[in-house]
Amino acid sequence: MTVNIKRIPKKKFLMPGNAACPGCPETMGMRYLKMALGDNFVMVIPAGCSSVIQGIAPRSGIYAPILNIVFAAGASAAAGMKAGFESIGRKDVEVVVWAGDGGTGDIGFQALSGAAERDDDILYICVDNEAYMNTGIQRSSLTPYGAWTTTTWTGKREHKKNIPLIMIAHGVKYVATASVGYPTDFIAKVKKASQIRGFKYIHLLAPCPVGWRFDPALTGEIGQLAVKTGLFPLYEYENGKFQLSPLARRYKDPSNRVPVVEYLKLQGRYKHLINKPEEIKKIEEYIESIWYMIDVLEKAFNPKEEARKLLGSL
Amino acid sequence: MVVKTLTGNYAVAYAVKLARVNVVSAYPITPQTTIVEKLSEMIEKGELNARMIRVESEHSALAAVYGAASAGARAFTATSSHGLLYMHEVVWWAAGSRIPLVMAVVTRAIGPPWNIHVDHQDILDQRDSGWIIAVAQENQEVLDLTLQAFKISEDPRVYLPMMVGLDGFILSHTTAPVDIPDQELVDSWLPPRRQPYIIAPESEVVMGNIAPDEDHFMMRYSMAASMEAAKKVIEEVDKEYGEIFGRSYGGLVECYKCEDAEYFVVIMGSWAGDAKKAVDTLREQNIPVGVVRIRFVRPWPREKLLEILSGAKGVLVFDRAVSMGSTGILFSEVAQTLYPLNISLKGLVAGLAGVDVGPSRIEAEILKFIKQAEEGAIYTPTEWILPEKYAGRYPSSPKEVIAK
Numbered sequence: 001m002t003v004n005i006k007r008i009p010k011k012k013f014l015m016p017g018n019a020a021c022p023g024c025p026e027t028m029g030m031r032y033l034k035m036a037l038g039d040n041f042v043m044v045i046p047a048g049c050s051s052v053i054q055g056i057a058p059r060s061g062i063y064a065p066i067l068n069i070v071f072a073a074g075a076s077a078a079a080g081m082k083a084g085f086e087s088i089g090r091k092d093v094e095v096v097v098w099a100g101d102g103g104t105g106d107i108g109f110q111a112l113s114g115a116a117e118r119d120d121d122i123l124y125i126c127v128d129n130e131a132y133m134n135t136g137i138q139r140s141s142l143t144p145y146g147a148w149t150t151t152t153w154t155g156k157r158e159h160k161k162n163i164p165l166i167m168i169a170h171g172v173k174y175v176a177t178a179s180v181g182y183p184t185d186f187i188a189k190v191k192k193a194s195q196i197r198g199f200k201y202i203h204l205l206a207p208c209p210v211g212w213r214f215d216p217a218l219t220g221e222i223g224q225l226a227v228k229t230g231l232f233p234l235y236e237y238e239n240g241k242f243q244l245s246p247l248a249r250r251y252k253d254p255s256n257r258v259p260v261v262e263y264l265k266l267q268g269r270y271k272h273l274i275n276k277p278e279e280i281k282k283i284e285e286y287i288e289s290i291w292y293m294i295d296v297l298e299k300a301f302n303p304k305e306e307a308r309k310l311l312g313s314l
Numbered sequence: 315m316v317v318k319t320l321t322g323n324y325a326v327a328y329a330v331k332l333a334r335v336n337v338v339s340a341y342p343i344t345p346q347t348t349i350v351e352k353l354s355e356m357i358e359k360g361e362l363n364a365r366m367i368r369v370e371s372e373h374s375a376l377a378a379v380y381g382a383a384s385a386g387a388r389a390f391t392a393t394s395s396h397g398l399l400y401m402h403e404v405v406w407w408a409a410g411s412r413i414p415l416v417m418a419v420v421t422r423a424i425g426p427p428w429n430i431h432v433d434h435q436d437i438l439d440q441r442d443s444g445w446i447i448a449v450a451q452e453n454q455e456v457l458d459l460t461l462q463a464f465k466i467s468e469d470p471r472v473y474l475p476m477m478v479g480l481d482g483f484i485l486s487h488t489t490a491p492v493d494i495p496d497q498e499l500v501d502s503w504l505p506p507r508r509q510p511y512i513i514a515p516e517s518e519v520v521m522g523n524i525a526p527d528e529d530h531f532m533m534r535y536s537m538a539a540s541m542e543a544a545k546k547v548i549e550e551v552d553k554e555y556g557e558i559f560g561r562s563y564g565g566l567v568e569c570y571k572c573e574d575a576e577y578f579v580v581i582m583g584s585w586a587g588d589a590k591k592a593v594d595t596l597r598e599q600n601i602p603v604g605v606v607r608i609r610f611v612r613p614w615p616r617e618k619l620l621e622i623l624s625g626a627k628g629v630l631v632f633d634r635a636v637s638m639g640s641t642g643i644l645f646s647e648v649a650q651t652l653y654p655l656n657i658s659l660k661g662l663v664a665g666l667a668g669v670d671v672g673p674s675r676i677e678a679e680i681l682k683f684i685k686q687a688e689e690g691a692i693y694t695p696t697e698w699i700l701p702e703k704y705a706g707r708y709p710s711s712p713k714e715v716i717a718k
Contacts, residue, residue, distance in 0.1 A: 040515045044381070057525035067384050067513045068522030069377060070403050076374030080339060080381025080389070081513070083365040087336035087387045093515060111377070114370030 018061025023216025025206035036190035041094035046074035048100035075115035101142035116170040129208035173198035175237040179205040181223025213268025242301035320492040322485030327352035329460035337382035339367035343397040345482040346420040372397035376404040386512040395422035409444030414467040415475035422482040423667040431668020432482040434635040447612040449479035481584040566615035568607040575604030582608040592677035628658030628687040658687035664699035
């Protein structure tokens with residue numbers, strides 16, 4: 001699906017004076033969400049940065065009806081809302097969960113897995129800023145290897161949990177990865193997801209200037225570098241078919257990738273390891289493992305005969 | 315009108331069906347499970363036109379019905395014991411949102427050790443949350459209270475969620491004849507869903523974002539005011555229900571042989587039946603005693619209790635739940651209510667984890683209490699009726715264990 005920028009609604013989705021930090025990727029993402037969906041949707045927001053970004057009641061800095069909900073209940077409250085709308089004859093209302101990486105991969109994971117398994121007709125968007133930013137930059141299971149946080153002072157020792165892959169393993173209708181660095185790609189994916197009935201999951205990488213320690217002017221650029229270095233491949237999984245997103249395909253070839261150091265050196269959270277070749281090597285090996293996985297997924301979820309053979313031999 | 319032999323759990327399910335609930339969500343836990351099983355069957359057979367969300371936990375069950383209710387649907391869930399404790403966070407969130415909801419709580423002990431039998435520890439753990447909390451004595455009342463819960467919760471003067479408690483196994487799994495009202499009659503009595511707001515694309519409502527401290531404070535204040543208003547609504551609903559369906563229970567509390575009583579038992583739940591039986595026996599011996607059965611724990615029936623008990627010589631409170639480090643939970647509620655009265659007061663903790671306390675034991679405790687009170691006003695906040703197996707080996711007051 002291609003997105004014509006001229007046709008994107010011009011309506012302002014966020015009010016000036018919302019409570020986001022300068023360079024916030026979540027407000028960028030929310031604008032794109034509204035551009036993709038228009039007006040016929042409601043948002044469910046479990047505890048996180050976006051609970052605060054709305055601003056102070058009774059006003060809100062976001063032009064959307066929102067049900068704020070406790071941390072672990074994003075997916076389940078949304079599933080209930082969708083069922084509620086359907087039960088009173090309003091089948092067309094889109095229910096969108098907008099949750100952080102903690103609300104998705106940690107405390108909210110059980111509810112997410114439950115809604116995915118039931119194939120509840122909701123669009124779940126994980127806005128992944130790779131730590132508990134709202135409470136002051138504590139590590140989550142989605143914090144990458146080596147990153148400094150306020151609970152990993154010498155760098156996290158574990159790799160990032162691969163939630164999109166886990167969602168594919170649930171066999172849901174649609175899974176995609178996106179980055180706020182590529183707005184039209186994200187908008188296209190949201191638009192496509194909204195046309196599908198059943199459970200949809202989009203994992204949106206959201207570089208956080210405060211938590212990642214970079215210049216707030218660079219949010220978009222870092223969102224792109226994550227893709228260009230091969231660290232965060234953009235792809236779609238739809239009804240048993242897997243494909244790399246067009247703008248990410250060239251990074252399958254390692255020679256096209258930007259060296260990962262270019263990405264790491266812009267971020268203060270990697271300051272302590274930038275001069276340690278053995279730490280850089282670990283991150284490079286992680287990139288290799290990610291692309292190995294992509295290769296497997298392309299072969300496994302491929303309509304061609306070759307894939308069936310591969311699956312048969314497993 | 316149809317009379318069927320129903321378990322307490324099925325009585326809940328029939329009430330939910332009569333209320334034409336739109337969305338049901340629940341997670342299995344003994345002894346609640348057959349409520350959801352029955353509702354699933356009703357929905358799959360097309361007898362109830364509702365959506366069933368088979369969630370992966372109680373936390374999600376309450377979040378799901380809360381979400382459905384926020385979208386404008388009439389929604390119901392049920393749980394028990396650990397399930398209710400697992401929901402606790404959402405219990406508070408739902409009440410604070412002022413979203414009408416109904417939940418059945420099949421009361422059961424909390425572990426460890428694992429135990430599936432009745433006490434009131436689970437439901438009374440929710441008493442500060444802002445839910446209307448009622449507890450039934452028998453299966454007919456279970457059906458009637460569940461049905462009334464929708465009307466009470468959705469009343470604009472209330473707009474608070476409501477739980478209906480029924481004792482695990484004693485009611486949930488024991489059958490009794492239950493009169494099931496006609497659907498047309500229920501339809502004419504129970505108005506369509508009302509709620510303070512819905513969250514929908516056109517509504518532009520944002521629920522729950524950060525509010526100034528003063529506004530948060532005032533939302534608590536407004537909940538307290540609605541709790542007070544609920545007292546009147548509960549009495550009204552009980553009365554009109556009686557006029558239409560032929561059964562009234564006394565509203566916030568039920569009084570049994572109270573008129574000329576000098577001594578009173580305060581009790582809640584199914585064992586109130588045992589207390590009534592004990593009182594019948596004592597009445598045959600011309601002992602002036604009555605039973606005040608707490609039907610609603612929240613809102614707490616302060617005014618009504620003062621009215622009933624103002625001429626009493628003594629009040630004996632039976633508690634099936636204890637606040638560790640303090641007293642039985644009903645006792646502390648009764649004691650603060652009766653503070654203006656100078657009467658004998660005693661609290662008994664008994665029947666935890668389903669340990670049986672029959673009418674004869676209740677009768678003996680009443681006689682003992684009257685004897686103590688007649689010798690001079692007493693104030694005994696906590697004594698425990700120990701299980702027969704351990705009685706005599708341990709003192710009835712935990713305080714004396716340290717002394718030994």
